[in-house]
Amino acid sequence: MAYGQTGTGKTYTVGRLGKDDPSERGIMVRALEHILSSMSFETDRVAISYLQLYLESVQDLLDPEKTNIPIVEDAKTGEISLPGASIVEIKDLEHVFHLLQIGEANRHAANTKMNTESSRSHAILIIHLQRSSRIKEENSSLSNDTHDIFPDDLPLVLKSKLLIVDLAGSERIDKSGSEGHMIEEAKFINLSLTSLGKCINALAENSPHIPTRDSKLTRILRDSFGGTARTSLVVTIGPSSRHYSETSSTIMFGQRAMKVVNTIKLKEEVDYETLYKKVEREVDQLTSEMERQQKLMKNEKMQLDKKLKESEGSFHDLRMTSNIRIENLEKEKCQLESAVKTLMRDLEEERGQNNLLSEQIAELEKLVNENKQQQLENLSRMKIFTDTTKEHEKEMEELLRQLQEERRCSSSLKDRMSVLQQELCDAQSSTQLQESMAHELEKKLTKVTEEFTSQVQSLKEKISELISEKEVIYEELKSTQEKVQQEMLHRQGLEDQILRLKWSTSDICAEESKTSYGMVRSGSGLGNAAFVSKSGKIREALSGQRGTISKIFEEVGLPNVLALLKSEDLDVQIHAVKVVANLAAEDINQERIVEEGGLDALLSLLETSENTTIHRVTAGAVANLAMNGSNQGVIMNKGGARLLANVASKTEDPQTLRLVAGAIANLCGNEKLHLMLKRDGGIKALLGMVRSGHAEVIAQIARGIANFAKCESRVISQGQLNFPFVPQMFHSCFFSGELLQLQLETFSLVYSTAKC
Template sequence: MAKSLRPTLVRKGKLVVVDLAGSERIDKSGSEGHTLEEAKSINLSLSALGKCINALAENSAHVPVRDSKLTRLLRDSFGGTARTSLVITIGPSPRHRGETTSTIMFGQRAMKVENMLKLKEEFDYKSLARKLDIQLDKLIMEHERKQKAFEEEIERITTDTQNQISEAERNYADAMEKERLKYQKDYMESIKKLEEKWMMNQHKLGERKDQTAYTAEEVAELKKLLSKETSLRKAAEEEVNNLRSQLAQLKMSEASANSESLKLRKMLEDEAYRKEKLEGEISMLQTQLLQLSFEADETRRRLDRGGPGKVPGDLDSLISQVRPQVNDSVNEEKASIANLFEQVGLQKILSLLEAEDADVRIHAVKVVANLAAEESNQQKIVEAGGLTSLLLLLGSSEDETIHRVAAGAIANLAMNETNQELIMSEGGIRLLSITAANAEDPQTLRMVAGAIANLCGNVGLLLQLSTSPLPSPDKLQNKLRGEGGIKALLGMVKCGHPDVLAQVARGIANFAKCESRASAQGSKTGRSLLIEDGALPWIVQNANNDASPIRRHIELAVCHLAQHEVNARDMITGGALWELVRISQDCSREDIRTLAHRTLTSSPTFLAELRRLRIDY
């Protein structure tokens, strides 16, 4: 039944066709009156659209999409999730050279805008609810029909039993009356014969006065008559005994009929119990429908939050440039999840992670992932054993969907600094590395990479904030590397998906930043673990990547690696020095550009290499 309750997948799309008008210069068009006001409004809308295109082309932190109704309608078409085609038209007349130049420059700026195409899919929960209502109506009608048939059968059996008892009593009374009349008649006839015989004997006795006793023949005849009377009496008594045994059998039949009635009553009580159980199952199905209604929340929440985990510090603004603004429906979804959390209970939701039905496990882990997205729920989930259950599910399940959602839930929990050591101590890095090696879906790899990136970025912060004695940063980073965290990140670059590569770059940048901090504190010695695991070639290759999120993270990783002098020689031979020089001169982020310049000027090895090559810096 759970498989038949899967909601229908609905894909929705929209087509926006906009004519952006042409030149509306007043000195050329000569507009007046109402036409002049329309030209002003058109120019304002085009100006707002140009500002948005300029902000996106220059990777500005703020895109003013709310300045015009036109830009609000087209916010998915530039820097959003839609497929966009732009057609610009120009004229050959020298008189309109200014408009032609402006149009071509607008097209060039628009070509720099990157759209992340997303397939928008929703679940048709209304049809699922109607289907469930129809099934519930059928179950109720079937139960009522069986109940009515059962009651009719009980009534029929009771009536038949009463009729049989009444008929047996009548037959018994008639038989007893017939036998009594028969034996009474036989008895009267026997008495009559004996009286006649007595009278005959008296008559003979009178004739034979001289005889004082009966002859031997007469005595024998009298004895015969007496014996016959005795046998008749015995036969009557036996018949009476037979009638009594028949009466006892009828009473036993009545007792069996009563026991059958008791059995029928017991069956009726069992049917009532099954009815109550069926109502409980109906309520459980309604609860499952309530859980299924939150199935689409994960995708919306991931898009709203910008990936499986939070982006630290100054990198958050880069991702927010290409994300759509949060809708008011998010508050309603949070309220729905909170209601589910209060009604069902966290322990009940976590127990469903061990259910035998795969669909139930999938829905349960999705609900846990949505709950883990809220900071107020993360500590509750960990204290209730939710983190351990998620890690066990990640290691034991073979379902790709469970791997994806469980990795996203672990990534959300990894945003809390207090959970870092717990995840690493329970083998979370090893399980995530195994999942990354076996996964093929880009979305699963993105979740796993985001979880490892969160762990890489918060190790140093955990050491700073913790008041209890913890292992040194070098040991924690060695543990993260020893369980395959860096190898897993580098192995996921084969996917080639931009979202996966962005998470990999973020993890490498976070790891390099923690290494740089540990080196500055004196707890890290020796060259970088990233260089030892062979990450430097990929870092150099993607330091000038076309995708801005990947490029910014890699630029930060190069700067942090260069801050540790022991890495300088490897970076020179690997070509990272020239990328560091480029970053210090051409990076659009001033803070990264300043960090690269300061790193170059403070490294004796880099300065000596630049002087050897006769490069002034």
Template sequence: MQFTCSILQLFAGTARTSLVVTIGPSARHYSETSSTVLFGQRAMKIVNTIRLKEEVDYETLYKKVEDEVDHLTSDMERQQKLRQREKMQLEKRLKVSEAFLHDLKMTSTMQIENLEKEKHQFEYAIKRLMQELEEKEGQNNVLSEKIVHLETSLNEKKQQQLESFSTTQILSETTKAHEKKVGELLRQLEEEKSRSASMKGHFNVLEQQLSDAQSSAQFQENTARELKRDLSKVTEIFTNQVHSLEGKISQLMSEKELMYKELKSAQAKVQDEARHRQSLEAEVVRLKRSKTDNCAEESKTLCGMVRSGSGLGSEAFMSKSGNFKETLASQRGTISKIFEEVGLPNVLALLKSEELEVQIHAVKVVANLAAEDINQEKIVEEGGLDALLSLLETSENTTIHRATAGAIANLAMNVSNQALIMNKGGAQLLANIASKTDDPQTMRMVAGAIANLCGNEKWHAMLKQDGGIKALLGMFQTGHTDVIAQIARGLANFAKCESRVISQGHKKGRSLLIEDGILSWIMANSTMFPPSTRRHIELAFCHLAQNVENSRDIIITGGIKELLRISRESSRDDARTLAKKALNSNPAFLKEIQ
């Protein structure tokens, strides 16, 4: 029990511990042997769970909180200035409204007084006109009575005329005079009637003007009352706004004090964390030194074992190489576990980390995840492709270039991803990396990515335009077998897709590969490489030979002999079949053979 407790810490955290269990063959040690074996079995079941350690950078947090406090303070000051400005504007509007209301009151009072005066004048004029009208009516009545009296007297005189002829002439003259007077009186009566009618019309006009003046005065009084109500409302709103602003200002001040207290506590935490980090850094330095010493001792021991040539060393080496696949499987399992626990967005976020080691590990994880078809769609949806292309463009690290190119190569195996890669300039970025790097492994990854893009005839023209084909052929200068194998695979994919499109009648003309001098390269290197690479080169050449437009170039470069060799000596049936088909179906080739 004491031994188990003493080694408990060795199985925790990120420690890598090896436990050797020894037993004795003697029967008398059976109990100890069985307990030791059981202990070993239990120890084998111990599994460490990897957890992502998150560290809080209190300095950054302190700066962030301080910036936020400054921002809130400036915002509060700006709001105070804005409210002060609004207050001044409202006060100015209030003064203007009061002045306008005062002027309106004065104007209304003056207009009312003038209207009252005009009203009294109109009433006096109306009374005077009524009196004149009554006098005229009295005169008219008198004239009417006179007319009646004259008519009666005329009748009497007519009767007297009958009685006395002598008085006839006098009566006729008198009658004419009376008739003349009656006519004049009637005319005067008509004139008085017309004057009375005109006076009545003028009186009606004066009454209408008086009613209009009264309605105008009433309207002005109503306007004055409405202005008073509006002024009271504006004053009330302004008062409420001032009170609310004062409440907000007090609230902001309290929040500022609270944030200041939090800032002080954060500063204290930052200082404590800084001291703790310094102690941890010192501990890390000490552990690194001890680890370096241990590694040196282990390397010396290993060198001694190799020099001695003992069978034990050889068996250990074979055991390690034999367990490579198991190690790779365990690494993938670990990556899958990280993917499940951490989450793809967090892994992709690490691609933008400022620490180089973090970026390298993140790219490797994404590259391994992209090897599985089920993960490719998720990576693209979460913006992983954009992040990889950006990293390929901005980073100067060879390891990142290699891992990023490998991830893009895995994604390029999907047709939908090929369109995204090409449209986002992925081929051009890969070509740039190929022209810059001297690392064979990076070139192998770049060549693999371009080879996968060559398998889609839709992007052949763009691939050539972006320099992908030229970069693919340029990487041949490395002389590295794996790189050349990827180059050959890409050429075979390109030629096969192009041949299929031409045979279907969707395209005509020479091959795009011939324009970059591929035939000379094939003629010079078709028999120099391992069988798998040679097979791809032979397939590329045979597919090029299927296009009649390429016949002249093939004949000029001596390709007939190569076709004959492939048709007879190739180790692949499909290559021999394609070579024979090209030789038998092309009249130009048949003519050269004869």
């Protein structure tokens, strides 16, 4: 900037053209001359705008019609631009002269006292410089994002702007001698210069606020003084002492301006246009390369398709060959399987024969078990035989296991064949490998076949061994059968003996049906002596028969006899009860029969059986057991009185009633059981049997009453005798001669008891 009083040589210093004499040239021409001499038209560009600021209006000196050009400030960078101004690119110095001449011609000037050609406007020459460059990353101040996209060899543009300002004169209005319109000019000039001075002052003082918006001059120069720009100020003064104050003011202005500290910054930015072109070129190259690659791929694909077809043809041939081989192998496999099946059939036949043998052995075991004597011997034989059979079975199992192994071998052969099939499928690329595998498989198959043949041979040998062992077993079986035959004959003899015993027992029972069992023989009741004297002969006969029974009993054993009480055969059951009844007649057997469970079996028969003979004979047996004092309590505890009463209520058979009455009569002999007898209905049943009217029944009833009364007489002193059945008996019975004595004795006892 050239600052100074009017006529002091600002325009002379800055804007002189010096077209013919280079020494006459001002800073504008010299600057452009210097730029043009150092620039390259390939990479660099220089253009100028020539403006004037007149009355706070920006005008284009190169195109005077453009007036009031707006001043635009970039919000981001703070750069000032004048969008409406002409920007003319400079090619050479002549062009510079031409443009500056145009601008000079259009500049507003007026005569002042100070200067006949005083510049009344601020002339501003803006030189736009642009230099293309390529800067590596380390030297670049560009943002990281830009470098991420274009990592190296970036097309960059260095931009610069040189403003050469020829300010209007800075003198005061009065001194300049301006009048009218010129006063207005002077005011605007002073306004802009004053605001320029304020800005310089603020910059010199590092004030936070620079008042650049006060005038258009400071707005245009905003990015050209202070901050990042380099500013040079030419101060022009007049040598005359008359202009002392102006000179002083100008110099002070210059001094303040010297205090302004600037920090220059290089302005560079990416040349996006060039970059775009470059990228576009690269895209074109890549597209053509891609098309070329696609073409190549297409050709390769065609070649590969051709090869694939050829491979498929060869693969088809290979598969055909493989299929033929597989068929051959499967045929061999079928043959092997049929051989295995034949062997299996033979083995099954052998097994069937062995099963038959086992069945026969089981039958033999059944027969042998029937005889206890021979059982142990037969068992030992059977054990030996079973062991032998188990061994044979083990051998058979071993053979079966071997056979299963053969089957497993066969299945593994199948698996191998399937693997071979898979491998054949996979062997698209290698026929040789396929053939070698098939050859190997054939070898394995041959080996397996040989192994199988040898195993079959060994099986055959084992089968022949089995056959010889089977013959030995047959011999043993024959001898065992002969022994069983002998055992059966022996058993037949034993069964004959049992039959004979049954018959003899039947005879004894027939006799007994007319008498009683041992109960009448025992002498616990009243009237016993008379009865014994009358039946003495019978008893002698019975005694002989009981001897026979005792012998059987000793031979067979009580448990076995008692077991027959539960026989399914009614005839056997009846005879068994009869035998037990006779045994119970003996004092020695009575307790033992109860201990061995005979009483339970008899009571069970009384409860469950519907057979009258069973009822009769069982009642006799219970009556005999009831003769024993210790048995009486057991009978009562097991509900014997209740069961006897139940039988008595169901039957009208005098023999049965006689035996039931006898049993209850025996129980009546035990004073401890009287309450239970009453509770279980024994006394009531005894009394109810009077309805029979049969002498022998009445006799037993009377005996029971006598036993009861005899016991009651012993306890009468401790309580009152309740004997309600006596009158009923008197009323119901008739007195036979045989029983008269017994009944008299009974009644006398009853009455004596009642009296007490």
